[in-house]
């Protein structure tokens with residue numbers, strides 16, 4: 001298994017969102033401390049604008065965690081490569097968490113706290129009165145939201161490799177390097193296939209993406225290095241990866257050695273026998 005820092009994708013963010021919803025829904029914000037001003041994205045309101053607001057819900061928008069508040073406001077959290085959200089229940093000693101990389105903390109009136117940690121600060125926070133976050137961020141629908149017909153339309157217009165289009169958050173949100181590779185393997189589509197030629201396989205690509213993502217969500221996501229759920233536990237989908245990080249190892253379907261190439265600047269894993277170039 002190759003191990004490197006990676007950005008959480010749809011299953012990891014969905015896992016975080018579900019856990020956070022159980023912890024913070026209906027809590028009232030007491031204070032928001034932004035300890036590194038540069039963690040706030042341009043156009044963000046200040047943390048103090050959330051004081052007194054109630055957490056009405058937690059949602060995933062693409063690969064972003066979004067806390068929705070009442071009165072209406074949104075906190076959009078992009079975890080970057082190494083960002084972590086940790087929830088401290090009321091009375092729990094937050095001191096055992098390493099402080100140097102804690103960049104923001106929301107304290108709730110019941111004594112609980114939600115802290116954002118990021119060792120490398122590729123992540124960001126955005127506080128906004130807007131609720132249409134997908135529109136605000138300019139990102140496309142995720143594989144659970146779009147139809148095969150919509151995906152066909154997106155692919156048909158593009159000449160780039162299909163893998164590149166699947167990674168483009170403006171086209172399809174939620175997929176990153178791991179799940180794009182796993183999706184195309186399951187769909188038996190070579191990642192270098194031109195998107196406009198892969199468009200005829202949009203149905204199987206979409207159903208494959210959903211199957212891979214659903215299974216990964218059930219496993220709590222894929223932990224290669226940094227990703228943790230808000231209670232500090234790891235996902236386990238890394239044990240079920242078919243191609244990602246398996247360069248040189250036998251394909252579980254046909255026994256051929258999994259190959260690695262670079263597409264859209266990203267290491268791309270595929271089976272040269274199961275996924276034939278179009």
Ligand SMILES: [Zn+2]
Nearest residue numbers: 251254271274
């Ligand atoms: Zn194979």
